[in-house]
Each structure stands twice: as structure tokens, then as C-alpha cells.
Amino acid sequence: MKYFTQFESKKLADQLIEKALSYKTNPLVDHKKGIGKRIGCIFLNPSLRTRASTQIAALNLGMEPIVMNMDKEGWALEMKEGAVMNKGTVEHIKDAAAVLGSYFDILAIRAFPSLTNKQEDIEDFTFNQFIKYSGVPVISLESAIRHPLQSLADMVTIHEHTREIKKPKVVLTWAPHIKAIPHAVANSFAEWTLGCEHDLTITHPVGYELDPMFTKGAHIELDQKKALEDADFVYVKNWSAFNDYGKIVTTDSSWMLTEKHFKHAKNAKVMHCLPVRRNVELSDEILDGKRSLVQEQANNRIYAAQSVISHILG
Amino acid sequence: MKYFTQFESKKLADQLIEKALSYKTNPLVDHKKGIGKRIGCIFLNPSLRTRASTQIAALNLGMEPIVMNMDKEGWALEMKEGAVMNKGTVEHIKDAAAVLGSYFDILAIRAFPSLTNKQEDIEDFTFNQFIKYSGVPVISLESAIRHPLQSLADMVTIHEHTREIKKPKVVLTWAPHIKAIPHAVANSFAEWTLGCEHDLTITHPVGYELDPMFTKGAHIELDQKKALEDADFVYVKNWSAFNDYGKIVTTDSSWMLTEKHFKHAKNAKVMHCLPVRRNVELSDEILDGKRSLVQEQANNRIYAAQSVISHILG
Amino acid sequence: MKYFTQFESKKLADQLIEKALSYKTNPLVDHKKGIGKRIGCIFLNPSLRTRASTQIAALNLGMEPIVMNMDKEGWALEMKEGAVMNKGTVEHIKDAAAVLGSYFDILAIRAFPSLTNKQEDIEDFTFNQFIKYSGVPVISLESAIRHPLQSLADMVTIHEHTREIKKPKVVLTWAPHIKAIPHAVANSFAEWTLGCEHDLTITHPVGYELDPMFTKGAHIELDQKKALEDADFVYVKNWSAFNDYGKIVTTDSSWMLTEKHFKHAKNAKVMHCLPVRRNVELSDEILDGKRSLVQEQANNRIYAAQSVISHILG
Numbered sequence A, B, C: 001m002k003y004f005t006q007f008e009s010k011k012l013a014d015q016l017i018e019k020a021l022s023y024k025t026n027p028l029v030d031h032k033k034g035i036g037k038r039i040g041c042i043f044l045n046p047s048l049r050t051r052a053s054t055q056i057a058a059l060n061l062g063m064e065p066i067v068m069n070m071d072k073e074g075w076a077l078e079m080k081e082g083a084v085m086n087k088g089t090v091e092h093i094k095d096a097a098a099v100l101g102s103y104f105d106i107l108a109i110r111a112f113p114s115l116t117n118k119q120e121d122i123e124d125f126t127f128n129q130f131i132k133y134s135g136v137p138v139i140s141l142e143s144a145i146r147h148p149l150q151s152l153a154d155m156v157t158i159h160e161h162t163r164e165i166k167k168p169k170v171v172l173t174w175a176p177h178i179k180a181i182p183h184a185v186a187n188s189f190a191e192w193t194l195g196c197e198h199d200l201t202i203t204h205p206v207g208y209e210l211d212p213m214f215t216k217g218a219h220i221e222l223d224q225k226k227a228l229e230d231a232d233f234v235y236v237k238n239w240s241a242f243n244d245y246g247k248i249v250t251t252d253s254s255w256m257l258t259e260k261h262f263k264h265a266k267n268a269k270v271m272h273c274l275p276v277r278r279n280v281e282l283s284d285e286i287l288d289g290k291r292s293l294v295q296e297q298a299n300n301r302i303y304a305a306q307s308v309i310s311h312i313l314g
Helices: A010-025 A049-060 A093-103 A118-122 A125-134 A148-160 A184-195 A224-228 A294-313 B010-025 B049-060 B093-103 B118-122 B125-134 B148-160 B184-195 B224-228 B294-313 C010-025 C049-060 C093-103 C118-122 C125-134 C148-160 C184-195 C224-228 C294-313
Strands: A038-043 A064-069 A106-110 A138-140 A169-174 A199-203 A233-237 A269-271 B038-043 B064-069 B106-110 B138-140 B169-174 B199-203 B233-237 B269-271 C038-043 C064-069 C106-110 C138-140 C169-174 C199-203 C233-237 C269-271
Touching: A010 A148, A010 A184, A010 A294, A038 A049, A038 A093, A038 C049, A049 A064, A049 A148, A049 A294, A049 B038, A049 B064, A049 B093, A064 C049, A093 A106, A093 A125, A093 C049, A093 C294, A106 A125, A106 A294, A118 A125, A125 A138, A138 A148, A138 A294, A148 A184, A148 A269, A148 A294, A169 A184, A169 A224, A184 A199, A184 A233, A199 A224, A269 A294, A294 B093, B010 B148, B010 B184, B010 B294, B038 B049, B038 B093, B049 B064, B049 B148, B049 B294, B049 C038, B049 C064, B049 C093, B093 B106, B093 B125, B106 B125, B106 B294, B118 B125, B125 B138, B138 B148, B138 B294, B148 B184, B148 B269, B148 B294, B169 B184, B169 B224, B184 B199, B184 B233, B199 B224, B269 B294, B294 C093, C010 C148, C010 C184, C010 C294, C038 C049, C038 C093, C049 C064, C049 C148, C049 C294, C093 C106, C093 C125, C106 C125, C106 C294, C118 C125, C125 C138, C138 C148, C138 C294, C148 C184, C148 C269, C148 C294, C169 C184, C169 C224, C184 C199, C184 C233, C199 C224, C269 C294
Parallel strands: A038 A064, A038 A106, A106 A138, A169 A199, A169 A233, A233 A269, B038 B064, B038 B106, B106 B138, B169 B199, B169 B233, B233 B269, C038 C064, C038 C106, C106 C138, C169 C199, C169 C233, C233 C269
Antiparallel strands: none
16 A cells, blocks of 8 residues: 555455554554654644644654644745746745655645635645655545545444444534535545445535535435434534535534434434534534543544554555 | 642652652663653643753653644634634643543643633643543643742752752742743742742742742742842742732832842852843843853753653653 | 864765765664764754754664754744843843753754844854854754755765766856845855865856855856856755845846756756745756756755764764
């Protein structure tokens, strides 16, 4: 495996989930595997969990992680081929990615979408420019349209809580938010859930249809109440409109889950990738109650990342 | 010991001082103690000495320190229970602290006071929210009201220079500054000096009375000249008013120590936690002269932190 | 060697080049040399390559690098002796450098010029204040007037491509830029090229004469076309005026090299320290073509730094 950017196959997903669970039991079992090797973690956008969990995963494997917060360190990259660089950008991605590729054994990159240029975002332009020019294995730490390490951690979490269910009913529900949020987490969650052959229902207000590329095979149910019936896992996430790109169509607070939403899903577990806007996206009641798996998901980020890095190291 | 946030007992202080001195002689003696363990250093406010010395202390013990500058990385935390998070904060301390607690064996946290909400500052609200929700040992890297690692380093420094004095006379003197400065260093210094059973005199202009919780047992002498007589150690520090909370009452430059202030304290050593505003808080003459222990204090920060981390590791 | 700040002698340069080449072949051969030792990397200005390559070089030697981005972390240093610090600076270089010197075995420092105070810049005032007060070996990561690690990497690169040329013809050509850029890279490149006894020609528009301290012994040829004839290596770099200090005299785009500039230098290799403003300083055609050595230079930064750190460790 050279690139970890999206769901590839159920077989690989199963392998990565198993490996993650084994690292969770024994984090240091492979702590000599990465000695003398380096991972460069490049953040074009802020990060807390992703940064810390990736660093820890690398350290558990004996690697040396070096973090570069390019968003905060004023290193504006030029992305366009053939650009005459007489404006604000100080270095072309071509040159920067190639240098970083020669400095590191693996690059891990976070590059959010603009939410203003739909075509560029759909093509995952910035992220793919890094892949194109770096020449080394690349791990996505969230690109414009996917967040595969989050999804792998989510699959690990679902796996841990599904021991006796054959095919869990998973619901992905839109939640309100005050800002226009990318689609990456929702897209990836759908992609991995379907790829792992769970039963996926997606629910959202009219206008929040996701890119069909990611939702093919899912049940779309615009009535949240119906969607939640008999759910085993409910994944809560805000996203902005995909059709009317990047827009906030509604912030209808009735979509925020409270205990009363679970009348017909008594045993449903609730998931969220964090950070969560409490009492906007999700109620304190749910987050602080027994349904919540959010802390387990966050903890599994370490072992998901460790599994992927280990797989790339070979 | 699970939390290092304040003075606990003379017995513990003596142990920590001895351990710090032994690490100063042989920094790497326990360099395998922390292997495979991680300390997360969270800065809600800027830091130079504290950050570097804590990282070094952890590395000396074989631990992996990971620094998160949350002030600079735009990760605004919500602190209030039950908040409806539809404003500027992106994550609740509940969620962030719990995740960080699951990622690290020890958390070390810097959280300055607002100097505007006296009640919250007195309760050390932000810092205590981290303790409440992280679930792992926490070390204070300066909270709203205390800076115990600084005070431990100060006690180590006093110990090193007190070999032949039975009960040194220690003077804590207010000094001028152009900004409103927290009380944490002054509070902690008083707390530890009294706890270590030194003879403490505090001197300051009228209006700069410290919180009596920290100064009980100290001599208060508003005449700086009298206070300094026969001093063995003079600790220089600015702080803003506690009663008229956070205000600058005076910046009277006659309070800035020069050599002539030491007419009746010929052998007094001068201490300051740094950073120091030269020729505002303290004169070049004193800082560059033989009385100054400021560099020794700064150097002892490493061994104070190492002693505390080692004690928590057990 | 205590300080690595400039060219010292051909003998030392040859040793460092050889060592760098040997580390390039076997980066981890000395990975126990620096165990238990720390390098503090202090950036008063942004950095990508220099920061990453210095960290990697230190890690390859088993050292622990700690990075302090003082520009971004709001730690404004006072540089003037005797200053009354009642303005924006929070700590005097005297105090900060001494503390950092007591925390680290080696300090590595980046301090750009102001380009407004010529005298201070020429004296490399900020950088020399660090040297004066830190008390430990100091490596320049680019000062106001020199960038010796870049130049060492450049000499390594030239060495690798000069196997059969006795005395290569090296041309340093000014290139257009939209900002006023320091002289450090150009100065150092001239200093090292001449010191390594290559044949150096410098070409630039009238008004861009460099400080003669660095160019003594070079041919100055204001006609770029003539300068480039039969060149083996062409080093491309912008700099602002030295005489009319810090000014942009012209941005004449005919100085930007394209393939047609090499009519009389068929085999010339092109060098640039990066970051490069594409199609302003240098054309895509050259950068993406076979003449370009820029990626090799960047890669050699690791081994140049490793060679210097190793030499200081002794």
C-alpha cells in the first residue's frame, strides 16, 4: 500500500481493523519496526486529535514524527501549474512536496476544501498535488472530500460493539451547525460503512444531499424519525450543502438528537468524530450518556493510524 | 501523587528538592523510567522556559513529550457546563480533556487567569476543568493562581545557597511593571517558602495586598527598606492588585531594586522567575551582578520538572 | 569548532563536504553519537527546509531537537544593551540566550535582517547577541548576512557534479523578485565558492552590487549574457540593493533565466536555494528541466547540517 486516501476493499479494511485492535491491546509490539524512519505530518488546517494521534501512532512504531503547521507558519503554497508567482504564494507545491518527499519516508497531509470552488474540491486538487509531487507514500489526515483515518477508527469502534449483531443498522444523520462544514467525514463514513457491508441509512433535511459517488447503496430517508428506528449505531455529523455548494440551507434545531429521539432505537449507540458543538450538533444528554461512543472513537484514532502506518512500512 | 498543582507538605517538598538535586548531578540516571510513556504539554498561553524545561525533563526520563500550543493553534475551548456552543468556541473542555487524557499518561497544562473574572480565577476554573475531565495525572505549568514548578525550582535554588543558614530570611518584594500581571508566581512563592519553613517577609505598595490564603504566616512590611534588612534572599516580582482585581495601582519606580537598596543586606541574593523587564522590574546592575540567581533558577526548572514527573511515574 | 557561522578555511570546508557525503550514503552511521544531547532550534523567522533538515540531521545523530518558533509564539526579544524595557519586548536577549544556553548543548538560530538598519544588519547584531550570551556552540540557520548551511549544501552539490572538472566556472546571477530580499544566501554563496577556490563570476543589474567583503576575488560582469558563457553552474538568487540599502532597484524580467539564456552554456547546471517564485525568479522550463539541481541542493541540506552538528559534537 503506497497511499492511504480512501476505502480500497473489504479485505484490506478487515486487515486494518484487526491490526488496529491488536495494537490497542499491545501498542508497543512493533516499536522497532519504524526505527530510523520518519513521517512528516503537514497541516494546512488546524488539528488536535489527528495531530496527536498520528504522532503517537508513529512513536509507538519507533518512527520520528515531525509536524509542520503550514497554516500557522505562513508558508502559503502555490497550487496552480504554470503560475507566475508574483502574488502571495511563496513556494510551489511542486517544489515543496518534492523536498518533503526527499526528507520523509511517509507524508501525512491535511488539506481542507475551500467550499467555494466545487470542481477543485471534488477533484481533491490540493491533496492530489501533494501525492503527484512528493514521490513517497502519503496518508490522508483529511482531504477536501475524505477523512479515511477517522472512518477506519469508526469502523474499529463499530466492530468492537457489534460482536453479536450480524449486519448492524447504521444511520448517518445530519446535525445543525453554525458554520459551513466540509463533507469529508460524512463522505468517508458512508464509503467505509457501505464498503464494510453494514446496512446504511442516511438522513438529512432537503437540500443536504451528499455527493452520490459516496452514497450509492445507502438508503436515503428524509424523515429522521423513521431513519432512526431500530438503529444500532447513529453517526451524527453536520455538513453544508453539496448541490448548492458550501451553503447552509437550514439550521433546524429539531435535528439535534436528544434522548426522546431514541424511542424506537433503545439500544442505539451514538457516534461523532469530534470536535462537537454541544447543544448545537448534539445534546449534553446524549454526549454525557451511555449511548455515546465518541471517546472510544477518539481513542481508536491512535490505533487506526498505527495500523495504517504499519501497513505502509510493510 | 496524581496531581502536582500546589504545595502539599514539607516532607514531599523535601523529597522533591532532593530528587531534583540528584537529577541535576546525573540527569540521565532514570532515562529508562518513562520509556513508552507520553506527556502532553498543553499551553493555553505562551511559554519559553516552561515549555523547553518540561520537554527536556521528560526526555531525560525517556518519555515522549508532545506540545500543543492551543493559544496559537486556534483551538478555542468552551469551559462552561451546559453551554450552547453557537459562538466562537469549537470544542468543550469535557471532550477535549477526556481525549487528551486517553492519549497521554500525564498532562501538563498552562492556563493563565483572565484577571477580569476574580471568582473564576480564584477557583482556578479552567485548570480545574482540565483536572476534572482528563482522568490522568496533571501537572500545573502555571494556573490562574499558582506556578508550583517555578516555586519548586526556587526552593531548590534557595536550598543550594543556604547550606550554612539555618532559617534564611526570604523577602518577596513587589516590583514595577507596565502591564497587569497575574499573582500566580507570587502566591506560589509565598506558599512554598512558608511551607518549607523559611522566614518570609512580603513587601509591596499599599493596594498590592495578595490573597491572604497564600500569605498567612508571612510578615507583611510595607516599608521596602525595612523589609530588605538582613535579607538572605530577595525575590522580585510584579503583580497586579488582588483587592481591586487586576488593576495597576502604582508603577512607582523607586521600588525597582538597585545596589543601593542592599545597604543593610550585604549578602542578599536576588531571585526572579524570568522573563524580566530590565530596568523596569529589576536594574541591569542587579541582574548582571553577583547577587543574581536568576540563571540558576531557570536552569533548576529542568530538574524540578524532572523530579515531579519522576515522582508521578512512581 | 564552537561556532558555525561562516566560511573558515578550505581545509575545514573539504572535511565538512566529505563528511556530508558519507552521511548521505549512510545517514545512521553515527546515530549514537548525540544520545543524551539536545539541540535547540530557534526561529525568529519562518522556515520549512531549514527546520526540517536540521531536525532530521540531529535525529540521525541520536540528538533530541527542540524547535522554538519565537516569531510565531509572540516572544519579542529586546536586543539593546541597557534598554529600559517598558515597551513591547518581553525578555532581553541576555537572559533568554543564557537560559537557552543552559538548556541545550548546541543552539541553532535563524535571525533575518531588518533591511532597514544597515549598520545593525552588517554587524549581524541579533545573531551575535545570541552568540555573546548563550555560552554554547551556535549554528547559523541564516543570519542577517550569511546562510552557511545552505552554502555548505551547495558546495556538496557542486562537488557531486564536478567530478571531472578541475575548476568549475560558477556564475551567481541576480534574478527578479517582487519583494525586498536579504543578501545572506548570495553573500554566503560567494564566500564559500571563492573559499573553495572555484572560479566565480557575479552578474546583476546596476545598483545590485553586493557587499565587497563577500565578493572580493570574484569577476563582476554586468552583462548577464557574457557572464553565463561556458558556465558549469549557475546559481540564481534575488537580493535587494546593498548600497541603497534594502531597495528594489529594478525587477527587469529579462534577467529571469529560460532555456535560451543557455545558448553558450550548454552543459550548465542551475541552482537555487528554494523557496523559488516560479516564472518570476526562474522559469518552469529551467526548474522542471534537466539542468536543475534544486532538489539535490535541498536534499543535501540534511547532510550538510548533519556534518556540521557532528563536527561540533567532536
